Amino acid sequence: MPAWGRPPRQAAPRACVDFQHGYKKHLALSCEGWPLARRALDVALCYFEGSFLLMPELPEVETVARGLRQAILGRRIVSVRLGKTDFIDDPAALEQHLPGRQIEAVERYGKFILLRLSAVNRETRAAANGDAAQASLLVHLGMTGQIAPSPAGRVLQKHTHVCILMDDGRELRYTDARRFGRIAYLTKALLAEELTGFGTDPLEVSEMEFASRICGRRARIKALLLDQSVLRGIGNIYADESLWKAKIHPARLGAKLSRKQAETLRRVLRHILQKAIVLRGSSISDFLDAKGEPGEYQRHHRAYGREGKSCYRCKTPIRRAMVAGRSSYFCPTCQHSPRGFAALPLLGKNARKNKRTEASTGSGKRRAQRNRSAEMGNHL
Numbered sequence: 193m194p195a196w197g198r199p200p201r202q203a204a205p206r207a208c209v210d211f212q213h214g215y216k217k218h219l220a221l222s223c224e225g226w227p228l229a230r231r232a233l234d235v236a237l238c239y240f241e242g243s244f245l246l247m248p249e250l251p252e253v254e255t256v257a258r259g260l261r262q263a264i265l266g267r268r269i270v271s272v273r274l275g276k277t278d279f280i281d282d283p284a285a286l287e288q289h290l291p292g293r294q295i296e297a298v299e300r301y302g303k304f305i306l307l308r309l310s311a312v313n314r315e316t317r318a319a320a321n322g323d324a325a326q327a328s329l330l331v332h333l334g335m336t337g338q339i340a341p342s343p344a345g346r347v348l349q350k351h352t353h354v355c356i357l358m359d360d361g362r363e364l365r366y367t368d369a370r371r372f373g374r375i376a377y378l379t380k381a382l383l384a385e386e387l388t389g390f391g392t393d394p395l396e397v398s399e400m401e402f403a404s405r406i407c408g409r410r411a412r413i414k415a416l417l418l419d420q421s422v423l424r425g426i427g428n429i430y431a432d433e434s435l436w437k438a439k440i441h442p443a444r445l446g447a448k449l450s451r452k453q454a455e456t457l458r459r460v461l462r463h464i465l466q467k468a469i470v471l472r473g474s475s476i477s478d479f480l481d482a483k484g485e486p487g488e489y490q491r492h493h494r495a496y497g498r499e500g501k502s503c504y505r506c507k508t509p510i511r512r513a514m515v516a517g518r519s520s521y522f523c524p525t526c527q528h529s530p531r532g533f534a535a536l537p538l539l540g541k542n543a544r545k546n547k548r549t550e551a552s553t554g555s556g557k558r559r560a561q562r563n564r565s566a567e568m569g570n571h572l
Contacts, residue, residue: 247303247372248333250394250425251468251489254300256339260307260364261298263341267358268294269309275353279334279368281376289327289377290356296326302390302424305331305339306383328383331366334373339366390424394461397423402458406446413449413457414442415516426461429474429496432521434461436495441527442520443513448530467492495521500538511535 248256269290277283290309297308307329331339341362348355354366354375366375378386392401405422406413416422417431435442437460440453449457468474468489494504499512503523511524513535524535 247335249427249430251465252473253303254469255472257298257300257305264295264364267360270357270359273355279371279373285377327379330376330378332374334368336370337368337373389421391422394423394426395465399455403451403454406454407449409446411446412515413440413444413446414520416446418516428518430464432496433464439526441529442515442522443530443533
């Protein structure tokens, strides 16, 4: 079984490349092919960053799970039709084991959607499948995946690869243009193995546990937030948004944070995630909920994707830097950077705008010094 989404194992004939913070697209490579693979990965990451092709994060996945819970809970699966199957762990298992089972629950686990399936109904043809115990269908949306119920007679959209016919005449359809998602039929034991190694849900983590997972680590705080073995479900968008809100630079080391800063970060992270769920997530590229509607939280972004635009607090242009291999957006005034850390240069209109701003208000360094002096004065 592929270790997709789990911490990487020891070297194996089939290596996994991490396309985005903890979730892995399977790429068959020999150990000798790693240098070429790294160059290909660098090009791929630049393309993904530049095109804003993003994997749905916790709020988006929770939005889809809630929509599916309202639409398909209690429905029984009649049959399964498959198109392209390179993103499915075992296509035959879906066709063999899904018919006859009832969808008993729809849950989110990190960035996964879990459809909890009943034991086989002995009165259906599924009794011959040989796997009668309860099981789960694991779904990861990848970058462009969408899953939603649809009338069975409706014309299939392009890139529809999975059609699950239900007992009410509708189909649960999965579409994915780039097929970076994943679908897997998992028994109870396989699901437990799959979910081993993930961290705590950020909506449920306690103050003490959050501090122990963050403050005792000498990794950069942005890398810790993206690490699915520390906290499951956080991605680039909500890491940047929460760090901006908490006034913490993404390159700060977790061990350098005080307990007060850690608690502030935990509180604002939870608040931002909850608000994003209410607004049905962020639709920046391809994300749609289970009803085919885009989210609205992108209108409330304060840092992510705002390079060169004025900070909502101090009007300093937002800057971008590479932290943990990802583009990270921050305010150089509100979020003081570690010594020696440099942001990427502004380009085009953003660069000209920044020069005009510095000419009228003084250099960024002097402005930051004035702000720090003012902060010290406020504490006296």
